[in-house]
Amino acid sequence: MRFGLSEDQKLLQESVTRALEALAPLERARRFAADEEMVAADVWAGLADMGLPGLMIPEEHGGLGLGLMEAALAAEALGRAVAPAPFLGSAVLAPLALMRGGSEAQKARWLPKLAAGEVVAGVAISEPIAGARDGAGVSASGGRLSGRSMFVLDGPGADLFIVADRAGGLNLVEAGAGGVACENLPSIDLTRRIGELVLDDAPAEPLTGPGALEAMRDAGWTMLAADALGAADAMLEKAVAYAKERKQFGRVIGSFQAVKHLCAEMAAEIEPARALVWYAAYAFDALPAEASLTAAHAKAHLSEIGRFVARTATEVHGGIGITDLLGLHYWFKRIGQDRQLLGGPEKVRDWAARLQGLAA
Known part of the structure; x- marks a missing residue:
């Protein structure tokens, strides 16, 4: 069996990549990191023109009706561009929560707005998945949250x-x-906004469909792995390009065997990781019995591979690798945040071990 992308999927990823080159060059990420804007409205509007916010939303609600596989390809492109876009919450997890758990009235009200990019959705699911910190947690009672x-x-x-x-x-x-x-x-990654939500007897509508939180967890792990994959890919490309132009002792550093080995090791780690991420997204869409475990494997493995590539690519750049002028730190920190969001690799591996009966 040959597993690969269809022509439509390749075209989708290429289209998103090209669009981000115009909408979100590195200078746009710099401005977003330095400013106090919470949403990069111009970037999100440009992606909305392509239909990206409605990627997974059914056609009857104004979306494209595609799957997590296509969303993962878009996430990979967003990670490669370190794009300041609220994709994970608004385009993946919130629509998934409504599609799996919402009533028909809730779907009819919110899904078309999410598909059009008219509203942005925040997703607060860290505590039940990654564990509560600093006493955080939300209690529900009588249609109210605190x-x-x-x-x-x-x-x-x-x-x-x-x-x-x-x-x-x-x-x-x-x-x-x-x-x-x-x-x-405030977090290490300034290209995306992470919030602290405080609720004081706030009115809420329950989403009562079964299995929605578990589906959000699996999709979230897969999307974070895809984002880290894209960022790692970009760092490898930048390291190779730099090694081809930087000269030392009268020759480009890419001609030295030690530098060749560093670049080859990064490439050797990334390629099988790409197959793992793609399979996790495919399993979510087509093999639900395998979705949870493959999502956990993808999240944990890309957390480790991403960190290795981020560190190694920075080393190839030498002293300039840590400077703000080069901007390599945007990818470095994005990978670092992908590693910790919704649970670090140790916690995710522990969960996978328990799922397989390998730990109590």
Whole structure:
């Protein structure tokens, strides 16, 4: 059996990559990192013109009706460009929560707006997946939520939130409702916004469909792995390009065997990792019995591979690798945040071991 991308999937990824070259060059990521804007509205509007926010949303609600495989290809392109776009929360996890857990009325109200990019959704599911920090957690009672959720994906500037409570239920909260406040939570990655959501007896609508949180976890792990894959790819390309032009002792450093080995090791780690990410996305769409385990493998493995590539590519650049002028640190830090969001590799591997009966 030959597993590869279809022509349509290749075209999708190439189209997103080309669009990001115009919409989100490195200078745009620099401005976003330096400014106080919570959402890069111009970047998101440009991606909305391509239909990217509605990638996974059914056609009857204004979307393209594609799967997680196509979303993973888009995430890979976004990671390669370190694009400041609220893709993971608004285009993947929030639509998935509504499609799996929402009522027909909730779907009809919110999915068309998400598909058009008219609203941005923040996703607060870190506590039940990665574990609560600093006493964080949200309690639900009588259609009201109280508590605090950390590491809210695409939270700052969001128009609505998908919030997981302590009992594992999902809830929809409008940003403008009383008792809702979301602040920007400073993190190492300045190309994406992570929030801290505080709820004080805030009104909420439950999403009652079964299995929605588990599906969001699996999709989130796969998307973070895809984003890290794209960022690692970009760092390898930059390292190879630099090795071909930087001269030392009268010859380009790429001609030295030690530098060749560093670049070859990065490439050798990335290529099989790409197949793992693609298979995890494919399993989510077509092999649900394998989805959870392959998503965990992809997240844990890309966390390690990404860190290795980020470190090695920086070493190839020598002293200039850590300078702000070069900008390599944007990819380095993006990979670092992908590693920790929704659980670090140690926690994800522990979960995978328990799923397979290898740990209590």
